Amino acid sequence: MYAGSPTSMVISARTGDTHGITFELGRELAKRxxxxxxxxxxxxxxQILKAMMAGELDFTVTNATPVRAKDxxxxxxxxxxxxxxxxxxxSSVFTVEDIDKPGTRIGVTQGSxxxxxxxxxxxxxSSSLLLA
Numbered sequence: 001m002y003a004g005s006p007t008s009m010v011i012s013a014r015t016g017d018t019h020g021i022t023f024e025l026g027r028e029l030a031k032r033x034x035x036x037x038x039x040x041x042x043x044x045x046x047q048i049l050k051a052m053m054a055g056e057l058d059f060t061v062t063n064a065t066p067v068r069a070k071d072x073x074x075x076x077x078x079x080x081x082x083x084x085x086x087x088x089x090x091s092s093v094f095t096v097e098d099i100d101k102p103g104t105r106i107g108v109t110q111g112s113x114x115x116x117x118x119x120x121x122x123x124x125x126s127s128s129l130l131l132a
Contacts, residue, residue, distance in 0.1 A: 001026070002042050007061060007081065009041070021079065022061040029059060046111025063113055083114070100124045 001009040001022045009020040023039065030037035040057060042048045051057045053071050063081075064074040085106075087093045099106065104125035108114040118125075 001039055001060070002044060002048060007079065009039070022059075025061060026059055044109055044111050045113075049111075065113055067116070083117075096122075 001020070003009050003011055005020065007021045009018060009023040011018050026039060027037045040051065042051065045062060048057065048060050048062070049068065049072065052060060061078070062068070064077070068074075085093065085096075085099060093099055100122045102124050106118060106122070106125055108118060
């Protein structure tokens with residue numbers, strides 16, 4: 001898992017409680033298999049996938065892409081999430097066309113699907129890595 005994504009794991013700043021889809025599913029699978037729940041935390045999705053391919057992980061939740069399917073097996077789709085943009089208050093961005101302009105920078109996580117997908121979708125905006 002990696003912290004910060006509700007599809008993976010989120011730690012509440014207020015209570016310190018941990019939750020998230022991967023966290024909850026992992027805990028429930030361990031319970032049903034009567035084995036210890038031992039979450040492994042990584043900084044980025046690409047690190048999780050490398051650990052999975054190395055046999056260091058038994059389970060994760062991530063989006064299935066053709067590139068990832070070359071190295072990993074995926075179950076049926078459990079959750080379908082639409083990609084969206086997060087913009088600051090009072091932004092002039094309302095549509096994709098507003099984003100895809102020269103000089104617009106879009107933050108993405110290194111090794112993420114967004115890092116590979118957005119340059120294909122947006123011809124004028126540029127991606128900036130949030131985590132190296």
